[in-house]
Amino acid sequence: MRLTKFIALLVPNFLKASHNNRGRQESIKRFSFHSRHRMEVKEDIQKKYQHNSDLLDYFTSNSKTVVHKWHHYIPLYHRYFSPYRGLKIRFLEIGVSQGGSLQMWRNYFGDDAIIFGIDINPECMAFNGQAGQVRIGSQVDEHFLESVVAEMGGLDIVLDDGSHQMKHIPVTLNYLFPHLNYGGIYMIEDLHTAYWRKLGGGYRAKMNFFLY
Numbered sequence: 001m002r003l004t005k006f007i008a009l010l011v012p013n014f015l016k017a018s019h020n021n022r023g024r025q026e027s028i029k030r031f032s033f034h035s036r037h038r039m040e041v042k043e044d045i046q047k048k049y050q051h052n053s054d055l056l057d058y059f060t061s062n063s064k065t066v067v068h069k070w071h072h073y074i075p076l077y078h079r080y081f082s083p084y085r086g087l088k089i090r091f092l093e094i095g096v097s098q099g100g101s102l103q104m105w106r107n108y109f110g111d112d113a114i115i116f117g118i119d120i121n122p123e124c125m126a127f128n129g130q131a132g133q134v135r136i137g138s139q140v141d142e143h144f145l146e147s148v149v150a151e152m153g154g155l156d157i158v159l160d161d162g163s164h165q166m167k168h169i170p171v172t173l174n175y176l177f178p179h180l181n182y183g184g185i186y187m188i189e190d191l192h193t194a195y196w197r198k199l200g201g202g203y204r205a206k207m208n209f210f211l212y
């Protein structure tokens, strides 16, 4: 057996997983923001998914604030969210980060949409009132969620881009899903994390969201 293979066998799986995950995180940043890749991303989406939309234009030309999303989500957002454009919908995103996605959603849904973002990080309050309302709290705090839903006056779309932890996703879903208006959408991002041990997932892991 080669020495490198032998050493790899000695490294615990959770360390290998976190090493691999680091690589993927870099890809997210690369595809979502850096201007030198803009056209590459746009062409990739156009060719692979035969998709063109102003959402794709916005995402690939945005150089102001980071929208922390995988670029192949764009056609899916457009497929499911486009019927709500221009309406007074109630849209909640879990995970504000640097505020870029709230700006994108404001641009996409229009001025009438009621857009809220929640985040556990108090620094996200800096984005409150820019493209939507920001409230600080945890996605697993039911009292907090209750107050946000009450303030919003209901929910048409929930986009969970928060902690991505297996122990959190079902709690938030269980609480928020019954509050969705008829015909609403509950979308959970980044479920590849269901296979990341550091977030409580893993192949056939008890908490893997796909087994929920």
Ligand SMILES: C[S@@+](CC[C@H](N)C(=O)[O-])C[C@H]1O[C@@H](n2cnc3c(N)ncnc32)[C@H](O)[C@@H]1O
Pocket (backbone or CB within 6 Å): 066, 067, 068, 069, 093, 094, 095, 096, 097, 098, 099, 100, 101, 118, 119, 120, 121, 137, 138, 139, 140, 161, 162, 163, 168
């Ligand atoms: C991937 S970032 C959100 C990216 C943003 N939606 C975008 O597309 O640009 C995830 C965010 O979830 C927040 N977060 C982590 N745990 C959370 C929790 N328990 N409740 C609410 N937000 C949480 C983090 O502070 C972080 O800002």
